[in-house]
Amino acid sequence: MTRHQIDPxxxxxSDLARHLLTVRGVQWMNGDRGAPLALLLRDHGVDPRTLHATLRGTPALRQTDLDVWVTACYEPAAAILTDPRLTSRDTTRQGRRRRVYSLGAQATAKFVLTIDDTALxxxxxxxxxxxxxxxxxxxGPAVERHRARTADTFTGLPLPDGEQDTFDLLADYLRPGTAAALAALLGLPAGPAQHYAALLPATTHVLDCLLCPPTLATGRALVEGYDGIAALVDRALAAPRELPPGALAGLLHAAGGDSAPVRPVALLTLVAGAHLATNLACRTVxxxxxxxxxxxxxxxxPARADAAxxxxxxxxxPVRITGRIAGEAMEIAGLPVAAGDLVTVLVDAAQRDPAIHPEPDRFLPARAAGAAPLVFADPRISLLEPVxxxxxxxxxxxxxxxxxxLTAAGEPVRHIRVxxxxxxxxxxxxxAGHQTAPHDGAAAPR
Structure with a gap:
């Protein structure tokens, strides 16, 4: 794996706090000197779109630190995410996984934490x-069989009925609905399904912690929540005869009863898949x-919901930044990239590349089909697209x-360090309430 990525x-x-604080401090200092990727990763007081504009053009790939590269352009981004020579692991630096990051490390802090290599x-x-x-x-065809059941899950959630009643789109609707839909899709028994829904919010930072250090408390809660969900999956896979009909039972059968290849698929779906679906639905709304x-x-x-x-x-x-490691010396966008270098794709910027999409800053669900979204080009989560x-x-x-x-009753509130x-x-x-006038071209809340 990559340098200084540790299992918390x-x-x-004390050692974990030192690791997280040092990486955070380095990102903050690099941001102060104007490094664009550091400004994005420290996730504080910066308009990402302003930075995106400065990173487009020639060269399409920019070096923002000694061995860290970044692109905000669609074509090199697509090439990076689909190139098998760029990986999730840096096999040349295996020993550094046993060390916390320090200012004397003489290496760039790339990936920060590992939660589960097999699934993520x-x-x-x-x-x-x-x-x-x-x-x-x-x-896609397999998941389509669950469309009606998924729709029923969200239709059956209790919501306030009174006029002008306010509720939280996340806590009262999207999070419980998504957890219930995925538990049903996989075929988790009723008791574990309820426990899974309770554990899921603690794992919010599961994708962010790779590039941005969480606080110590958030990191510990993340591990506890993830391990709790993993234990539920392990118990379910250990008793296949008690599994309701669903993907878990089907995958076990397809694997000849071997739970080893099924476990990471289940965890990827139940954790990363849940957060991606929740974020995507929230941003669509x-x-x-x-x-x-x-x-x-x-x-x-209603059929237009798919286009939206x-x-x-x-x-x-639902994923804005992703990083890959050069597994060998190579050339990207005409520039030499050394083995072990981090190559970062600004997914949100690349998908607003004006060279690819006309009027890229407008939300146009009727937009003619064009370049495919880059989110699921990343092999770490490509499996999740249909779900x-x-x-x-x-x-x-x-x-x-x-x-x-429905109307907004306030601004969306983001988590920190995401x-x-x-x-x-x-x-x-x-x-219910007064609909504001259209303001085409406005950005969705970030």
Whole structure:
């Protein structure tokens, strides 16, 4: 794996705190001297789109530190994410995983924490193998069989009925609905499914902690929540005869009863998949509320929800930054990249590349099909695309059907230190109220 990426379970609070604070301090200092990637990763007091504009053009790949590269352009971003020579692991630096990062390390702090390599650090070859296993259970056609059940899950959630009642879109609707939908899709028994829903919020930073150090308390809670969900999966896989019909039972059968390849798929879906689907649905709703004419279009024609979700994947994706490690010396966008260098893709910037998308800063669900969203080009999460799209689309569709006059009751509140996902913590909405005038071109809340 990459340099100075440690497993927090293996370190005391004092050593883990030193690691996190040092990486955070280095990012902060590099941001102070104007390093654009450091400014994005420290995730404080900067407009990302201003930085994105400065990173476009020639050269398409910029070196922002000694062995760290970044691109905000679509074509090199797509090439980076689909190149098997760029990996999740730096095999030349295995020993550094046993050390916390220090100012005397004489190396750039690249990835920060590892939570589960088997589930969260897949490369192209890993995903090719997993694809064979999951084809009949988590592919697009397989997941489509669960559309009606997923829709029923969101339709059945209790919501306030009174006029002007306010509720939290995340806590009262998207998080519980997504957890219930994924538990049903995988076939978790009822008791473990409820426990999973309770543990899930603690794992919010599971994708962000790779590039941005969480606080000590958040990091410890993340591990506790993730390990709790892993224990639920392990118990379910250990008793296959007690599993309800669903993907877990099907995957176990496809694997000949071997739980080893099934476990990481289940954890990836239940943890990363849940947060991606929740964030994608939240941002789709936010974008629709910011563009009332689009809200009305989906309300009148529910099939348009799919197009709104697809446009949100481009306009305000649930993963904004992703990093890959050069597994060998190579050339990218005409520039020499050394083995072990970190190559970072600004996904949100690349998907607003004006060379690829006309009017890139406008939210246009009716936009003609063009370049594919880059979010799921990353092999670490590519497996999740059908599930995430399905859950987010049905969450949006059910919400519009149930609360057609929904309005924002305040600004969305983001978690801290979430530059990778930009995860929303709270989003107050009102069941009825005055719709504001359209303001096409406005950005969805970040």
């Amino acid at each position: 379970r293996q370190f005391s609070d 650090a897949a490369d192209h070859a890993d995903r090719a193998r997993t694809g064979e296993l999951t084809r009949d259970w988590l592919s 936010a974008a629709l509320l910011a563009h009332p004419q689009e809200w009305q279009a989906v309300r009148q024609e 979700v697809t446009e949100t994947l481009r306009y305000d994706p 995430v799209r399905l859950v987010a689309t049905e969450a949006v569709r059910a919400l519009l059907a149930r609360r057609p006059h 530059p990778v996902t930009g995860a929303t913590a709270r989003f107050p909405v009102r069941t």
